[in-house]
Amino acid sequence: MTTSSTNSRKTLSKIASSRLQKELADWQLNPLAGFKHIVTDNLQRWIIDVNGAPGTLYSNDSYQLQVDFPVNYPMEAPQVIFLPPAPIHPHIYSNGHICLDILYDSWSPAMTVSSICISILSMLSSSSVRERPKDNDHYVMNCRNGRSPKETRWWFHDDKA
Template identity: 60%
Template sequence: MAARYTRRLQKELGEIQRAAPAGLEIGEVTNLEHWTIGVLGAKDTLYEGEKFQLHFKFPTQYPLEAPEVTFVGNHIPMHPHIYSNGHICLSILYDGWSPVLSVQSVCLSILSMLSSSPVKERPADNDTYVKNAKGRSPKDTKWWFHDDKV
């Protein structure tokens, strides 16, 4: 990993370790390329008190290229933009990525997405998508961002 990307990741990791925003907790960091971050459902939302795990996988081109972010573990949130395999349909993880975004801003966007959801349900095409995406990165998907209601 290039020195400037290493510095950026070290800086972001240090910031989260020192003062993680409410609802976020740094988990396992096996190396700078793989992080696990805990997300706690916000109070007065459908996900209140529920705990989820996000896995961040950083490409060598980070922050010029978005990290791969998925929910992992046995408890994947039921949400219209989160597939049962943990893949997340959120524009900032793909076409809407900008190098000014950070791990913290991605986590807060995901937490906001969860908090604003009026229903707990899987995307309508969940079964087909999961079957076709088996063993593939969510970055290999051509996402269609059309629903900003949840």
């Protein structure tokens, strides 16, 4: 799934561009274990390979994240989704949308792409079951026509999965 948000058609602010260039340089100097940034010429959309952590349900699995940065990043959270096939997880919908509070209500401008990746890997690693969210089919059906996960009013109530 490659959603194109309205923001991805607008030019990044100077602050956002500087911040992303710094984050990318930091990433290249100190790459995160289990993650690889796929280099493209688009600073506003990052594709990141994710490898499941050893000793977890997702060890030996590989996925891709698509991170789309809004014009006013880091004041606004990026849109982060899994590209197909998304991991089967109680907080990840089959369309790749991720129910994780730091991507929405708990976002802070102090967070970085690296901290997002660590949170997503932690979420995957702590799961004890491989299953879709109970409302997966209903949610995915209502997200047709490229609806952004940022348009969803998430209810964060379960940090056990």
